[in-house]
Amino acid sequence: MKLSGAQILMEIFREQQVDTVFGYPGGAVLNIYDELYKASDWLRHVITCHEQGASHAADGYARATGKTGVVLATSGPGATNLVTGIATAYLDSTPMVAITGNVACPLIGRDSFQEVDITGVTMPITKHNYMVKDVTRLADTLREAFLIAASDRPGPVLVDIPKDVQTAQCEFIPAAREIAAKRKPLNEEDVKRAAELISSAKRPFLYIGGGVVAAGAGKELLTLAQTIGAPIGASMMGLSAVPHSHPLFLGMTGMHGRYAASKALDRSDLIIAVGTRFSDRATGNKQEFSKDHKVLHIDIDPAEISKNIPAYVALVADVKQALAALNALGLAHSDPEWLTEVQALKAAPDNHLTMDANVLNPQLVLQAVNKRLPPDSPVATDVGQHQMWVAQYYSFEKPRTLITSGGLGTMGFGMGAAMGACIGTGLKKTLLVTSDGSFHMNMNELATAVANQLPLIVLVLNNSVLGMVRQWQTMFFGKRYSNTTLNRPTDFCLLAQAFGAKGLRLETLDKLDSVLDKAFATQGPVVVDVRINRDEMVLPMIPPNGSIRDMILRG
Amino acid sequence: MENARLILSLLVNNESGVLTRISGLFARRGFNIDSLSVGETQNPRVSRITIQAAGDEYVRDQIMHQLEKLHDVKVVKLMAQEATVLRELLLVKVHAEPATRSQVLDAVTVFRAKVIDLTPATMTMELTGEKSKLDAFITYLEPLGIIEVCRTGVTAIGRGGYTLKENEEE
Numbered sequence: 001m002k003l004s005g006a007q008i009l010m011e012i013f014r015e016q017q018v019d020t021v022f023g024y025p026g027g028a029v030l031n032i033y034d035e036l037y038k039a040s041d042w043l044r045h046v047i048t049c050h051e052q053g054a055s056h057a058a059d060g061y062a063r064a065t066g067k068t069g070v071v072l073a074t075s076g077p078g079a080t081n082l083v084t085g086i087a088t089a090y091l092d093s094t095p096m097v098a099i100t101g102n103v104a105c106p107l108i109g110r111d112s113f114q115e116v117d118i119t120g121v122t123m124p125i126t127k128h129n130y131m132v133k134d135v136t137r138l139a140d141t142l143r144e145a146f147l148i149a150a151s152d153r154p155g156p157v158l159v160d161i162p163k164d165v166q167t168a169q170c171e172f173i174p175a176a177r178e179i180a181a182k183r184k185p186l187n188e189e190d191v192k193r194a195a196e197l198i199s200s201a202k203r204p205f206l207y208i209g210g211g212v213v214a215a216g217a218g219k220e221l222l223t224l225a226q227t228i229g230a231p232i233g234a235s236m237m238g239l240s241a242v243p244h245s246h247p248l249f250l251g252m253t254g255m256h257g258r259y260a261a262s263k264a265l266d267r268s269d270l271i272i273a274v275g276t277r278f279s280d281r282a283t284g285n286k287q288e289f290s291k292d293h294k295v296l297h298i299d300i301d302p303a304e305i306s307k308n309i310p311a312y313v314a315l316v317a318d319v320k321q322a323l324a325a326l327n328a329l330g331l332a333h334s335d336p337e338w339l340t341e342v343q344a345l346k347a348a349p350d351n352h353l354t355m356d357a358n359v360l361n362p363q364l365v366l367q368a369v370n371k372r373l374p375p376d377s378p379v380a381t382d383v384g385q386h387q388m389w390v391a392q393y394y395s396f397e398k399p400r401t402l403i404t405s406g407g408l409g410t411m412g413f414g415m416g417a418a419m420g421a422c423i424g425t426g427l428k429k430t431l432l433v434t435s436d437g438s439f440h441m442n443m444n445e446l447a448t449a450v451a452n453q454l455p456l457i458v459l460v461l462n463n464s465v466l467g468m469v470r471q472w473q474t475m476f477f478g479k480r481y482s483n484t485t486l487n488r489p490t491d492f493c494l495l496a497q498a499f500g501a502k503g504l505r506l507e508t509l510d511k512l513d514s515v516l517d518k519a520f521a522t523q524g525p526v527v528v529d530v531r532i533n534r535d536e537m538v539l540p541m542i543p544p545n546g547s548i549r550d551m552i553l554r555g
Numbered sequence: 556m557e558n559a560r561l562i563l564s565l566l567v568n569n570e571s572g573v574l575t576r577i578s579g580l581f582a583r584r585g586f587n588i589d590s591l592s593v594g595e596t597q598n599p600r601v602s603r604i605t606i607q608a609a610g611d612e613y614v615r616d617q618i619m620h621q622l623e624k625l626h627d628v629k630v631v632k633l634m635a636q637e638a639t640v641l642r643e644l645l646l647v648k649v650h651a652e653p654a655t656r657s658q659v660l661d662a663v664t665v666f667r668a669k670v671i672d673l674t675p676a677t678m679t680m681e682l683t684g685e686k687s688k689l690d691a692f693i694t695y696l697e698p699l700g701i702i703e704v705c706r707t708g709v710t711a712i713g714r715g716g717y718t719l720k721e722n723e724e725e
Contacts, residue, residue, distance in 0.1 A: 123576060124583055128626040148626060303620035306613070 005135045005166040006031040009099065010039050012142040015177050018070050020044045020061060020423055022054040022416075026074025027114060028101030031166040046423065046452065048416065049444040051078050055085020056416025056442075057423070059094050063403045064378045064421035066216070068095040068149050075102045076114030079160070080121065084410060086156045087125040091407025092237060093210060095154035097145050098122075104164035105133055118160050127155035135168040143178065151180040153301040154214060186317050191325050193313045197270065197296050199332035203341075204230040205268035207253065209282075210237030210406065211275015211299060211319045218242045218399050220323035221274065227327065229334040230272065231342045233261035235282040237406040238275070240396035250346060254282040256388045256538050259353075259553065260345040266548040267341065274298045275319040278308035279407065280545075288547035298322045350553055353539055360509045362386065362461055362532055366393040368512055369431060369459065372520050378403050379431045380418035382438030383411045385467035388538040390433050412441030415458075419445060422454045429455045429520075436462040436486065443495070449525040450500040456525045458501075460492055463534040471537050475552075485534075496527035506530045558609045560589075562639060562711050564719050565604040565622065566630040569595060573627045577604065580625065586610065586618055590643075590708030601629070601721065605710045629721055638717045644681065644707040645689045646671075650700035651678035658699060666692045677702060 003011065009032055013021070024047060025033045036045050048054040051073045058069030069089075073082050079100040089096045103112045119129045128148050132138050138161065145157040198204060206225050212218060218241050225232050225248045232242060233253040242249055251258030253265050265271065271293050276282070283289040290309050297304070297311035298319055305314040315322045345351060355361035366389055373379070379394060380403040381387040387404055396402050403421045405413040414434045422430035439460050449456050466484040473481050493503030502522050506515040506529065519526050537555045542548065567573050574593060581588050589607040596603050608618060615633065622631045651659050651673070659678055663670060666688065672679035682692055686709060693704060713719070 119572065120575070123572075123579055127624075301624070303617065303624055305620075307617060 001172055002169045003172040004031070004169050005138050005161060006035040008135070008138050008172050009142065009161070009166075010035045010043070011172055011174065012139060012146075013039075013043060013070070015143070015175065016068070016146045017177065018043065018068075020046060021070045021072050022046045022048060022057040022061070022420065023072030024048060024051045024054055024074065024078060026078045026101065028075035028103060028163050029072065029078075029166075031163065032072065032099070032101065046419070046448065048448045050442070051081030052085055052412070053416035053419075053442055053445040053448065055082045055098065056088065056410075056413050057420035058096050058098075059085060059089045060378075060380060060403050060417030060420030061424035062089070062094045062096055062420075063417070064400050065424040066214075066400060067424070068097055068146060069420065070097050070099070072099045073101075074114065075100060075118075076116045078114075079116055079118040083121060083125070084412075085416070086122055086158065088405050088408045088410045088413055089156040090125045090127070092405065093154050093214060094156065095149040096156040097149050098156060098158040100158065100160045101166065102131065102160050102162045105162045106164075108162065118158065122158050125156070126158050129158040129160070131160040131162070132165055133162065135165050136170045138165060139172060143175065147178055147180070153211075184316075186315070186321060186325050190313065190315050191322075191329070194296055194298075194315050195326060195329045195331060197294065197313050198228055198272065198326070201270035202335040203268045203338045204228055204270045204272055204334050205265050206230045206232040207235070207265060207271050207273045207276060208232060208238040208241055209235045209274065209276025212238055212241035213399050215275060215300075215319040216399065217275070217320035217323055220320055220327060222246065222248075223327050224323055224331075227333070228331050229339050231264050231339070233257070233265055235276050235279065235406070236391050236404065239391055240399050240402040243397045244395040245397060250342070252391050255284065255542050255544070256392065256540065257542070258392065259348065259351040259540055259551070260342070262540070262542070262548050262551065263345050264342050269293050270296060272296045272298070273309075274323070275300075277304045280308075283309060284542050285545045285547050288549075353553065355536065358509070360506065360512065360530070360532060362389040362536060363393050364509065364512065365459070365461070365506075365530055365532075366390060366433070368516055370394050372516060373429065373431055375401070377401065377429050377431060378418070378421035378425055379433065380404065380414050380421055381432070382414035382434040383409045384435050384438055385471065385536070385538050386433050386435045386438070386461040388468075389461070392538075411438045414438060415442045415445035415449070418456055418458075419449055419452070419454055422456055423452070427455055430457070432456060432458045434458060434460055435467060436460055436464060436488070436490070437466045439492075440488070440490070446496065446499040446501055446525065446527070453524045455523065457519050457522070458525065458527045460527060460529050461532050462492065462529050463532045463536065464488070465534045467534070467536070468538070470534070474535075474537075475541075475543070492527050492529035496525075502526040504528045558611055560636070561608045561610060561615055561618070562634040562636060562641065562709065563606040563608065563618070563622070564632045564634055564711055565606065565628055566596070566719055566721055567602050567604055568627040568629065569600050569602040570627060573602070576625055576627060577606075577622065580621055581608075581618075584617065584621060586614060592708040592710045603719070605708070607709045630719055632719055634711050634713065635717070638714050639711050640714060641685050641709050641711050642683050643686055643689055643709050644683050645692065646679065646681050646705040647693065647696060647701060648677055648679040648703040649696050650676065650702060652676060655699050659696070662692065662695050668692065
């Protein structure tokens, strides 16, 4: 059958089992929107307030579900507004397909109205991108885009479709959906060497990253941990991969990692790094980090092996497959004293830092929220102190429940991402923990949440300052608070109401339960303005490029 | 390992933007390209690129792995230099008034270059060979007055059965 480019796009969405597209219409995608109108019985389109929100929503959708998120924007500013969202997805390896319209082919290269070279702009932040100038190439290019986005180490792919390609017609031949590209078989020699290394270790430590979440390898990881008697620490992206209540799980490692996790990592003689890329925020000083232990690195991306931390042995493979192969071998258990030492670290007072319990503080708020929210509910964050507190104090029990921007650290990520996660999980009660700084960036998307009546609780940890930057200014810049004291008079309750959401304020500890109960009883979106102390710090902290020996435990 | 000369041969999709993807990757990861040459292969859908770079073991491995991740890059091979023929083409134009012309022609003979254009005041020559030979030729010509130099960058091919194939698994 002969179809137009815009119709072919719909057919490919159907083929790829896309059920939701986040986007924003405009001149160069009118033909696509016309087809979306006709496809509305099977394809949901969520219009956001800003293309950036749509890109984060597609990202949040993908993180919460594991499926590829799809975002659609018009040419020029529509396309450039996606850039931060695409970069966020790229740095955290989220599968995403971004579709942009562009001016008609004869107008390309003439600085036409709303023309931007978006493939040029997004080249360094996509796994791959395309401009399709021939409608007969469109279907296969889109198929390839979906395949690339989801295969191996996932990531964003952009397809730019000029307006005249959307209207041009050609024969469309339906095809079956191709599932992720074939992977190289595991190298048996490497598996054997890895197994020998693990068996010879006295104090192994499992250091896990987002790759474990992406591969859905939590079960295999726990089996390995139990077999060899190794504690587990996670980078921020690795949180939620295994239940945080598991006795072998020690929490996050790195700059704001938990005492026991960082300490055990330092004390280990073998770091088994799984699906992680040793970001500088996770390792601190790289020389210190790699001292006195060997590293076994398991990752699907060969370019990550020895990129940041030299690997003694490496397994380049799908994490789930690699762990299963290791579990199939007879691996020796660690020294009996090792787990005793680890449990002592876990019980140490330094591992149980508490904030002043006499006042309303983020720790108490997050613990109270944790009790109320079902374990399979998504928890999104923005970026800053509140994000670290969530990473430290929220106990994630199910994979893909933490939706947070790790690599890029995108303030303003939260609103869009929370909406995407909420929609992707079939409208589960969703929590966004944000702050006055981050929320001010993209709070416009509250309108989208209201329009779609999403069951979204927005917890604004409001300290009137840019807390994380202020913390650095306190510690490293002689308390010169340059441009971090906001003191904006924004009334988040009135603001929520203006958008058509519910607004609540939580100012004192005695109201904690009653306000949260009200928030959780709300059907649609609700914003809770939580007033916290501006000098609350994220602790522990290992200063940038520092090591465990520089760990600051108390302010 | 010290910084060593690296010769990389690539088979890539012959599509617009491929060169930008490759040079962009080098730029943003902080690797230097010393020279780059590109041309179509016997298969018009495939181009072959030769990159000369310098780096230690770490840089070498990163360049290879990162290049291999580019969707348009089909094969990346670090050429074993003892099993590889390296060539570069040089075009050079010099002042060649009657007084100096014979000196230039001496060099042409010794270096086995070829005169490809001659005017009353200038002479243009081509020379192929390894980089060191081209460098030596230029050094000799310099005092005689070089007007223009144009070099293609290194191109490389393996000796005998040492070949670059598509879908190569290493």
